[in-house]
Amino acid sequence: HELEQIMTHAMKNHCFNMVYQPLVSLTSGQLVGFESLVRCESSRYGAVGPDEFIPHVEQSGMILDLGDWIFKQTLSDLSEMRKIGMDDITISLNISPIQIIEGNVFSKVMTLLDKYQIDPAAIKVELTETALIKSPQRIAKTFEHFHKEGVKIWLDDFGTGYASLGLLRQFNIDGLKIDRSFISGITTNNEDFTLCSAIIAMAQRLGLETIAEGIEHREQLQILEQLGCDVAQGYLLGRPSSLANNTATWVKM
Ligand code: G
Ligand code: G
Ligand code: NA
Ligand code: MN
Numbered sequence: 596h597e598l599e600q601i602m603t604h605a606m607k608n609h610c611f612n613m614v615y616q617p618l619v620s621l622t623s624g625q626l627v628g629f630e631s632l633v634r635c636e637s638s639r640y641g642a643v644g645p646d647e648f649i650p651h652v653e654q655s656g657m658i659l660d661l662g663d664w665i666f667k668q669t670l671s672d673l674s675e676m677r678k679i680g681m682d683d684i685t686i687s688l689n690i691s692p693i694q695i696i697e698g699n700v701f702s703k704v705m706t707l708l709d710k711y712q713i714d715p716a717a718i719k720v721e722l723t724e725t726a727l728i729k730s731p732q733r734i735a736k737t738f739e740h741f742h743k744e745g746v747k748i749w750l751d752d753f754g755t756g757y758a759s760l761g762l763l764r765q766f767n768i769d770g771l772k773i774d775r776s777f778i779s780g781i782t783t784n785n786e787d788f789t790l791c792s793a794i795i796a797m798a799q800r801l802g803l804e805t806i807a808e809g810i811e812h813r814e815q816l817q818i819l820e821q822l823g824c825d826v827a828q829g830y831l832l833g834r835p836s837s838l839a840n841n842t843a844t845w846v847k848m
Pocket of ligand 1: 632644
């Protein structure tokens with residue numbers, strides 16, 4: 596079936612849900628937050644991955660409505676997490692550049708934070724390198740608004756885009772998420788190791804946080820810890836899963 600048809604059906608029939616993947620501090624070994632990730636399980640067409648449907652809903656403009664729903668659901672879930680004892684938990688929200696350019700992302704997020712009485716410092720915004728160059732002035736302005744409230748900005752899939760390092764300064768980024776393609780070879784491929792090690796060293800010098808994504812093996816975690824990486828994410832630490840699953844796993848009563 597055409598993606599167009601599948602997504603239109605999914606929007607009408609509320610076929611989306613959110614999953615959360617744990618982020619673990621490499622200094623304390625503690626859970627520090629979750630990345631919020633959207634899933635589509637169409638009642639008529641089956642599951643479609645975000646890699647496939649996000650570019651489509653961005654093109655069709657559906658990302659604006661879907662994005663609003665993602666924010667509402669994620670912040671409502673964050674509020675639940677905080678109620679049951681995950682007091683210092685942060686949530687990383689993936690944001691599409693179209694939501695910034697056309698969707699008034701800043702005030703939407705702030706309204707929800709206010710509704711649930713959540714400290715803005717609990718939010719990280721994730722944007723890809725390539726997204727930054729779509730509308731640099733508008734994006735820089737939005738980042739500035741977020742920063743004033745204490746929301747941090749992380750650059751997603753770092754190392755895979757075509758953006759220049761100059762953007763790190765221009766946009767006042769707080770953290771780099773090292774793309775999982777570099778992490779997967781870190782123990783076996785000398786170039787991947789060198790790249791990870793250089794990215795972490797550079798980030799430290801610039802005062803940026805580093806987050807390694809896609810960690811699947813214990814050895815990868817150990818090397819990243821030795822290199823001074825700050826935060827770890829990947830199947831080894833936990834797969835993206837429902838709010839209920841995560842609270843059952845992570846909340847210690
Ligand atoms: O969840 P998964 O790793 O399959 O995600 C694949 C891609 O879809 C990633 O690039 C991710 O950033 C993107 N993605 C997942 N959830 C969201 C979301 O809620 N909003 C946006 N804009 N992108 C998302
Ligand atoms: O682009 P972004 O970094 O937001 O994409 C995150 C995607 O990576 C999600 O779809 C998530 O399911 C996936 N992911 C998270 N951890 C791992 C991992 O350890 N291995 C692999 N292969 N994928 C992962
Ligand atoms: Na992301
Ligand atoms: Mn990423």
